[in-house]
Amino acid sequence: MVKDGRIEALLPADAAAPAGCSVVESQGLALAPGFIDVHSHSDIRLLHRHPAKTDQGVTAEVVGNCGFSAFPCGARAPEVRAYSNAILSGGEEAWEWQNAKAYLRDAESRSANCHVQSLVGHGTLRTAVAGARQGALTASELDQSLGLLRESFEQGATGVSTGLMYAPGSSAPREELLEICRLSARMDKICTTHMRSYSDDLLASIQEQLDLAKESGCRLQISHLQTVGRRNWDKQARALELLEQARVQGIDVEFDSYPYLAGSTVMTQLLPQWTLDGGAAAMVARLTDVAQRQQIQREMRTAMPQRWSDIFVAGTGSAKNEPLVGKDVETLAAAAGKDPGEFALDLLVEEEGQVSIVSFNQSEENLRALLTHPLCTVISDGFYVKGRPHPRLYGTFPSLLGDMARDRGWLTMAEAVYRITGKPAERFRLSGRGRIAPGYLADLVLFDPATIASRATYDDPEQAPKGIHAVYRGGERIGTH
Numbered sequence: 001m002v003k004d005g006r007i008e009a010l011l012p013a014d015a016a017a018p019a020g021c022s023v024v025e026s027q028g029l030a031l032a033p034g035f036i037d038v039h040s041h042s043d044i045r046l047l048h049r050h051p052a053k054t055d056q057g058v059t060a061e062v063v064g065n066c067g068f069s070a071f072p073c074g075a076r077a078p079e080v081r082a083y084s085n086a087i088l089s090g091g092e093e094a095w096e097w098q099n100a101k102a103y104l105r106d107a108e109s110r111s112a113n114c115h116v117q118s119l120v121g122h123g124t125l126r127t128a129v130a131g132a133r134q135g136a137l138t139a140s141e142l143d144q145s146l147g148l149l150r151e152s153f154e155q156g157a158t159g160v161s162t163g164l165m166y167a168p169g170s171s172a173p174r175e176e177l178l179e180i181c182r183l184s185a186r187m188d189k190i191c192t193t194h195m196r197s198y199s200d201d202l203l204a205s206i207q208e209q210l211d212l213a214k215e216s217g218c219r220l221q222i223s224h225l226q227t228v229g230r231r232n233w234d235k236q237a238r239a240l241e242l243l244e245q246a247r248v249q250g251i252d253v254e255f256d257s258y259p260y261l262a263g264s265t266v267m268t269q270l271l272p273q274w275t276l277d278g279g280a281a282a283m284v285a286r287l288t289d290v291a292q293r294q295q296i297q298r299e300m301r302t303a304m305p306q307r308w309s310d311i312f313v314a315g316t317g318s319a320k321n322e323p324l325v326g327k328d329v330e331t332l333a334a335a336a337g338k339d340p341g342e343f344a345l346d347l348l349v350e351e352e353g354q355v356s357i358v359s360f361n362q363s364e365e366n367l368r369a370l371l372t373h374p375l376c377t378v379i380s381d382g383f384y385v386k387g388r389p390h391p392r393l394y395g396t397f398p399s400l401l402g403d404m405a406r407d408r409g410w411l412t413m414a415e416a417v418y419r420i421t422g423k424p425a426e427r428f429r430l431s432g433r434g435r436i437a438p439g440y441l442a443d444l445v446l447f448d449p450a451t452i453a454s455r456a457t458y459d460d461p462e463q464a465p466k467g468i469h470a471v472y473r474g475g476e477r478i479g480t481h
């Protein structure tokens with residue numbers, strides 16, 4: 001029974017409805033708490049009530065992930081937008097939130113279908129203070145960034161996220177990262193991280209994070225854990241062991257994963273980090289300089305764990321290159337009569353870096369080991385692109401419940417539901433969420449366990465799922481299919 005937006009009581013199935021209650025018939029259906037996506041890049045799009053998440057039953061999202069958030073902007077709003085929009089897909093909108101309070105207020109009032117919490121993106125924080133410059137901050141810049149972080153925490157930011165594969169955050173010295181972890185630990189905020197590497201240097205990257213957590217005492221969440229590239233697949237068992245051992249030593253570490261073999265990111269992530277120092281114009285200058293371009297090619301050849309045939313163009317900044325969307329780089333390069341590496345660099349130059357990709361990274365066996373691990377929360381990591389987004393944006397939650405739980409039997413239905421409700425609510429301390437119990441918010445999903453399924457595919461991702469009958473926020477119905 002629901003009253004004033006909250007669950008008032010759980011009545012036995014055969015109880016008569018109390019007077020004045022309207023009754024929802026739900027025979028044969030399952031009622032779950034609203035799904036919670038604690039790793040989302042909907043920061044800007046949720047303001048426009050994009051249906052991709054509501055259709056899946058998501059009623060709460062944590063944004064500001066992987067080092068990218070929509071605040072604080074400091075005095076450098078244009079630079080912050082140029083940085084964060086690479087992942088947030090904020091388009092032409094001249095957003096300029098100075099602090100967590102301003103963003104969270106707008107998010108909560110405009111995103112009527114979804115409760116919003118945000119991490120502070122470390123890359124955004126750094127850009128707000130020092131622009132796209134790489135390397136150590138000056139002492140006063142570091143002070144300023146820690147001041148902004150403290151203010152964001154005081155104003156309700158959920159924690160901080162680092163994005164150590166993205167410039168300029170990737171160039172932060174250890175001392176800067178440690179100060180951020182220390183402040184988070186002191187203020188009891190979670191530290192999430194898109195680590196430095198999920199491929200050749202996966203284990204060293206995990207160790208780096210565990211050391212920071214040990215030294216600072218912070219709560220650590222490894223974002224979208226996976227093992228990228230065939231040659232690294234055998235490292236995953238050791239990676240999970242490292243996390244388990246760390247917990248035995250008292251480090252509070254957990255992780256999250258999305259239920260897909262392919263990842264989704266920006267094409268500039270394939271470049272050596274030094275190529276990105278100073279922003280897009282500086283990158284284009286390096287890619288068009290003969291000597292530097294050769295150096296970049298050499299470094300990419302040894303560092304890239306995927307094959308070019310595993311990497312698909314998902315979106316481009318300009319309309320001119322839209323016909324490339326949905327095709328892999330090897331095929332595109334062959335059609336253009338070019339070497340795939342040369343093709344990719346030419347495309348980055350032409351689009352001034354604005355190319356997003358979908359990349360087939362993982363093995364099925366490893367994906368199963370992640371999703372069934374007791375430390376795993378399931379997330380979408382969904383991000384919007386102008387082109388063909390990764391299907392996880394439209395299908396993560398029904399895919400987990402339908403494909404992974406019911407059809408493959410990797411998890412029981414109840415366990416799968418827990419990993420997108422109770423577990424994320426506990427880990428990110430979303431009070432009043434994640435359970436069906438008296439006093440909890442009446443954010444609920446009514447779905448059919450026999451038919452729930454994602455219809456979003458890599459070729460045709462923008463499809464609403466099957467089997468979700470109704471989604472409620474505060475007891476009000478907000479979405480159906």
Ligand SMILES: [Zn+2]
Pocket residue numbers: 065066194223224
């Ligand atoms: Zn990430």
